[in-house]
Amino acid sequence: MPAPRPFVLLSAAMSLDGHLDDASPERLLLSGPDDFDRVDAERAASDAILVGGNTLRADNPRLLVNDPGRRAARRAAGRPEHPLKVTLSASGRLDRSLRFWHTGGERLAYTTDAGAAVLRPALDGLAEVVALGAAVELGAVLDDLGARGVRRLMVEGGGGVHTQFLAQGLADELQLAVAPLLVGQAGAPRFVGPADFPGGPARRMRLLGARTVGDVVLLRYAPKEPAP
Template identity: 65%
Template sequence: MTQGIRPYVLLSVAVSVDGYIDDASPQRLKLSNAADFDRVDQVRADSDAILIGAETLRRDNPRLLVDSAQRRAARIAAGKPEYPLKIAVSARGDLDPELRFWHHGGDKLVYTTDAGATKLRDRLAGLAEVAALGAEVELGALLDDLGRRGIARLMVEGGTRIHTEFLSADLADELQMAVAPIVVGHAAAPRFLGPAAYPTRRMHLVDVTRIGDIALLRYLPRQSSDAAHDR
């Protein structure tokens, strides 16, 4: 099978000052402000696909849409679908067909294992395409498949396991991190990243932008800043 060019991978996350993406309460902790939510909506509109992990899908039950009608219209005018392709990743295939993700927006795609696909093909019939990647979900194979599908720009919105796997496998081209002036401090709360063997080089910092009380940091993880630092 012909291999396409892998998509540009952009990780998007909002974190507290102490590195959490949520607190331990049942309600979702909103870390971003209104202006930053609007920025994220633009990033979604600029993407060909948006990816989320099963754990975040179950915990947050997001719709994962481009909210702005003007941005959706601009996508259509450019010859694109109204919404980016929505992608879920689930190794076990334990996904509820009643989640809002499946019932809003455009096309949906699930990457899973061979065993997970056995569960999901009937469960998500008519709701999403199910793509089996073998005995495990390997992100390189996932990106190769997206390249063959013509996806040029992939936005990854979490959660912890997915961000950890992309960064530890050195598969992220860009990281956009919105830092909120909040301290969570709950041991049971989810963090941005988990333990893993990450590349040891210093990431290249492209930009720091103030968005109200949010600090937006843009890094290029696959480009090193070591040379500039040593000077």
């Protein structure tokens, strides 16, 4: 019997007008210290963290558990200090110098057969590269992660990846930190793009909770469950 797929948590911070960032070269900080700490706690509770290749190239994130106490608690529980770091890239064009490959613990890159021919030599000694055939199918990614013992997967973007998980009905929980600002730039990246989402625009998700975290509002939804 195949291993169960991981529980998939989508996590994002966005502006009031739905943007993940502005159009400038510098990263727009949408959240404050309280929400960054909340995200750190979610990372510490996860077995793996996933971001798309475009996010790696644009933001050059490390994706670590920052709090020493949380890292110590993971070690005490017999878990790695940091979750497995996962990325997706159909092309395989990911620079070896990105911080993602040089920080934290184990790293995993899913790509196509053609992308693997590029990525394996580029990441030799830095990450495991998994070829998934002609396309990087999210279902295949989840099946492979489940077989590796990943039970909770935190997806941190970007917008294209969030769109795919939601459109394919693969997200179990959505956590949106809504910041009190307006970006208003046509070229700025959005939380999700156009897609054929399950149930269409009339379908309402079930709200799991809403609370303030510093000056942002955290909204939690169950994307697979309709509103009562």
